[in-house]
Amino acid sequence: MYEMDWSSIPGAIPLLLKGLLITFEVTFTAIVVGIVWGTLLAIARIGPNKILAKLAAGYVNLFRSVPLVMVILWFYLIVPQGLKAIFGDDIGDIRLTSALVAFALFEAAYYSEIIRAGIQSVPRGQVSAGLALGMTQGQTMRLILLPQAFRNMTPLLLTQAIILFQDTSLVYVIGLSDFFGTAYKVGDRDGRLVELLLFAGAIYFVISFSASLLVKRLQARFVK
């Protein structure tokens, strides 16, 4: 039988925390940029301009049809070229930058679908009421539709954030040392891959599960 030996974990805590920090950095950047960019995409998609609507739909459908692994690899190919064109050849380690860009743009496609559904769930009369009061289209969107839409879809946005948090482990494919990448490297180095992988799984579970319990409580409050 396999003998478990957890002794390599305590010494690796500082490294693992550093990795966890990168995981959170990618997660939060993708949430913030994803929601902002996703909102713009959603507005473009349901807006009056046909060309913008088509472009936004194309963007969303493209990103939603391609595996996240491919998207991360794509940006690891494109981002360095772009940075070189701007800053010259001396650009250092671009793995984190590529990952941040990839996740932000990828998540925007998923967020925009949630936000679009949220905006469309607000009754049409609200728009008419806003316009009747003399507000412009933009004011109606900003002051009437979006606040209600965001209130309705907060639980969904948070659930998506938990999925995103788990998906960030895929930066493994470009060798970025996030929490999972660090755990793998430590396990590989010490010949304790079994323990480190189980440990990483347990940590992800604890964080995601507690977050999903919080979302459930929040949802219960919202429904009331």
Added chain:
Amino acid sequence: MSYNWNWGVFLQPSASGDDTYLGWLFTGLKWTVSLSLSAWVIALIVGSIIGVLRTVPNRWLSGFATAYVELFRNVPLLVQLFIWYFVLPELLPPDLGSAIKQSNPLWQQFFAAMLCLGLFTSARVAEQVRSGIESLPKGQKNAGLAMGFTLPQVYQHVLMPMAYRIIMPPLTSEFLNIFKNSAVATTIGLIELSRQAQQLVDYTAQPYEAFIAVTVMYLLINVTVMYLMRRLEEKVRVPGFVGGK
């Protein structure tokens, strides 16, 4: 930017000699499709069982099913894959473990990925099955019981046939997801599409052609699956019911 486009690269004989690079892509496509389809079979069977268990009156059974779903939903797919691939053979009895480790690496990768992807997706399918069953009016179950059906019979003849038809649209999107998620198998070295994209970059130094070709293949899979599922959905749609969310 001075990038030399060379689409002819796909027709060149590959590094392994007996194939072209286009052939590599099709090998990748073959593995992606067979991995996804076989994992989907596991996901449907296990997902249906777990989904049903979540709705049964027995507390132990529904508690077990809930724990199953939460476990598989809250650990990242990549971590699950590594646990199946690297951890499981170590924890099995030594004879079995070493038998696995000595088998053909390609099959080791394939089975680990299939099991992982299948069970990962089964937790999602289970949630859809549960919501399908719960969306049915309570009267359906009671009517079945009043007719003298046993509870398993009620599930088999009354609830499940309706539930499956109602949850077709969300099942379609899970089916699409399984093809996308299969790309994760690249991390353990299975030569599916994403792996072949990276291999092509290494061997041909034409990254854009390789990535574009693979991306197009994923898009084609997506379009094909969507088309087939839409036709199936139209066939089995229950009039008057809106599919789950």
